[in-house]
Amino acid sequence: MPKILIDMNFSFAEENYIKTIYHLSQAGEVGVSTNAIADQLHTKPASVTDMIRKLANKEVVDYQKYQGVNISEQGKKVALEVIRKHRLWEVFLVEKLKFNWDEVHEIAEQLEHIRSSILTERLDEFLGYPKADPHGDPIPDKEGKFETGPTVALSEMSVDDIGLFVMVANDDPHLLQYLDKMKIKLGMKLKVIDKVVFDGSMQISFSNETPVFLSHQITQHLMIRKVA
Amino acid sequence: MPKILIDMNFSFAEENYIKTIYHLSQAGEVGVSTNAIADQLHTKPASVTDMIRKLANKEVVDYQKYQGVNISEQGKKVALEVIRKHRLWEVFLVEKLKFNWDEVHEIAEQLEHIRSSILTERLDEFLGYPKADPHGDPIPDKEGKFETGPTVALSEMSVDDIGLFVMVANDDPHLLQYLDKMKIKLGMKLKVIDKVVFDGSMQISFSNETPVFLSHQITQHLMIRKVA
DNA sequence: TAAGTAATTTAGATAAATCTAAAAATATTT
DNA sequence: AAATATTTTTAGATTTATCTAAATTACTTA
Ligand SMILES: [Mn+2]
Ligand SMILES: [Mn+2]
Ligand SMILES: [Mn+2]
Ligand SMILES: [Mn+2]
Numbered sequence: 296m297p298k299i300l301i302d303m304n305f306s307f308a309e310e311n312y313i314k315t316i317y318h319l320s321q322a323g324e325v326g327v328s329t330n331a332i333a334d335q336l337h338t339k340p341a342s343v344t345d346m347i348r349k350l351a352n353k354e355v356v357d358y359q360k361y362q363g364v365n366i367s368e369q370g371k372k373v374a375l376e377v378i379r380k381h382r383l384w385e386v387f388l389v390e391k392l393k394f395n396w397d398e399v400h401e402i403a404e405q406l407e408h409i410r411s412s413i414l415t416e417r418l419d420e421f422l423g424y425p426k427a428d429p430h431g432d433p434i435p436d437k438e439g440k441f442e443t444g445p446t447v448a449l450s451e452m453s454v455d456d457i458g459l460f461v462m463v464a465n466d467d468p469h470l471l472q473y474l475d476k477m478k479i480k481l482g483m484k485l486k487v488i489d490k491v492v493f494d495g496s497m498q499i500s501f502s503n504e505t506p507v508f509l510s511h512q513i514t515q516h517l518m519i520r521k522v523a
Numbered sequence: 524m525p526k527i528l529i530d531m532n533f534s535f536a537e538e539n540y541i542k543t544i545y546h547l548s549q550a551g552e553v554g555v556s557t558n559a560i561a562d563q564l565h566t567k568p569a570s571v572t573d574m575i576r577k578l579a580n581k582e583v584v585d586y587q588k589y590q591g592v593n594i595s596e597q598g599k600k601v602a603l604e605v606i607r608k609h610r611l612w613e614v615f616l617v618e619k620l621k622f623n624w625d626e627v628h629e630i631a632e633q634l635e636h637i638r639s640s641i642l643t644e645r646l647d648e649f650l651g652y653p654k655a656d657p658h659g660d661p662i663p664d665k666e667g668k669f670e671t672g673p674t675v676a677l678s679e680m681s682v683d684d685i686g687l688f689v690m691v692a693n694d695d696p697h698l699l700q701y702l703d704k705m706k707i708k709l710g711m712k713l714k715v716i717d718k719v720v721f722d723g724s725m726q727i728s729f730s731n732e733t734p735v736f737l738s739h740q741i742t743q744h745l746m747i748r749k750v751a
Numbered sequence: 752t753a754a755g756t757a758a759t760t761t762a763g764a765t766a767a768a769t770c771t772a773a774a775a776a777t778a779t780t781t
Numbered sequence: 782a783a784a785t786a787t788t789t790t791t792a793g794a795t796t797t798a799t800c801t802a803a804a805t806t807a808c809t810t811a
Contacts, residue, residue, distance in 0.1 A: 329789055342769055344790055361776060361789060392645040402639050409633050417620040557759055570799055572760055589759060589806060
């Protein structure tokens with residue numbers, strides 16, 4: 296007998312775990328590891344094991360000792376709802392309250408837990424049903440659906456490749472501030488001018504400007520939609 | 524040695540207690556009683572005693588066993604900050620997201636705990652520095668200052684008295700919906716036509732329309748600014 | 752003023768979320 | 782395949798916020 300999801304309520308802590316497990320699932324392997332979750336949430340593996348047990352009981356994850364966790368269909372719904380709220384609030388903060396894109400993640404981490412489906416829908420409407428947040432991350436719709444065209448990390452591209460900078464896959468304000476300083480913005484066209492084998496650093500020309508040098512630590516987080 | 528307030532952080536539960544104690548202080552007697560707090564917060568007196576102890580240690584209330592609590596200057600600051608956020612968010616929900624005034628209190632109860640002073644200031648600016656929330660409650664400024672002209676409950680007025688309906692001193696959606704149904708809105712002029720001694724019910728003419736009957740349970744929550 | 756009643760506090764539990772230290776299981780490396 | 786290292790789980794505590802039941806204090810009233 297599956298539990299009724301409709302009025303299932305999750306604590307902030309539970310929501311954060313569910314979201315993190317969802318993200319780690321997306322980003323790769325089956326069987327998300329206890330340590331990976333602990334790292335992400337800045338908690339200890341022992342705490343993660345406890346919480347995973349609880350989430351498994353609530354059937355938002357599948358879990359077998361020592362085998363890692365996998366998000367369930369129910370869990371995916373919960374995660375996408377939280378992610379939807381996070382990204383909508385980020386849009387609100389940037390578009391309406393004039394925050395810079397490096398200032399919004401922390402605040403959205405709080406706002407994503409506000410419980411009111413009407414609020415989420417009204418906010419979405421108020422913002423004009425945005426498709427992406429200020430960092431280019433897609434915003435799931437009410438049903439949890441969203442589309443992402445295929446992207447590659449800039450670090451994976453080759454010399455002479457051309458593309459569109461569409462997303463930053465990292466929330467660190469230092470990275471975002473650095474991109475600001477370099478005048479690199481979402482939506483810019485770019486071309487790979489040079490790539491250093493030894494350290495993976497790259498020379499990139501954005502919008503036909505003088506090329507800039509970017510280290511591998513940076514380029515791995517810049518997501519590019521290839522063109523031609 | 525007084526504790527540094529600047530980076531004092533309070534839990535949601537603590538903030539709710541502080542806010543409630545502040546409100547009860549305003550609404551009357553010195554020495555807010557354990558039971559009054561328990562009623563307001565839908566908890567048990569034993570829980571209140573525990574929490575009061577904690578708040579006394581943090582010096583946001585003054586407390587002596589069996590003597591009730593009084594909010595301290597520090598506590599007042601914390602309370603006013605939370606109240607400011609609550610009311611600003613209510614304005615946002617009504618003005619920007621088109622909520623009705625009876626739908627916003629619950630959601631504001633959550634939003635008032637979001638921690639970000641920049642957010643509060645930006646929101647205030649976005650809303651045009653409103654002086655009152657959708658129920659007519661005054662919004663404290665950044666320094667916690669606000670002004671209320673003198674008001675009386677409608678129930679305290681006499682036949683032939685005239686005034687301006689400026690505030691509803693109750694969040695219950697049923698009351699607010701009833702006022703909607705009766706087409707009674709903030710800012711309306713009114714005149715007391717009749718007052719029944721037995722039950723305190725009143726006949727009131729709003730904006731020179733056909734008088735309406737209102738029970739004491741209603742009139743005690745309608746705050747009036749007297750004119751002439 | 753002495754009972755009786757009401758309000759408040761204490762004592763002892765519980766649930767949630769976290770931790771440290773130790774044990775157990777799994778993975779990796781000689 | 783052992784030995785070693787890493788990961789994960791268990792055991793046992795801690796903190797916060799809550800509760801019930803019992804004890805204590807204060808207030809009312811006869
Ligand atoms: Mn974010
Ligand atoms: Mn984002
Ligand atoms: Mn309210
Ligand atoms: Mn209000």
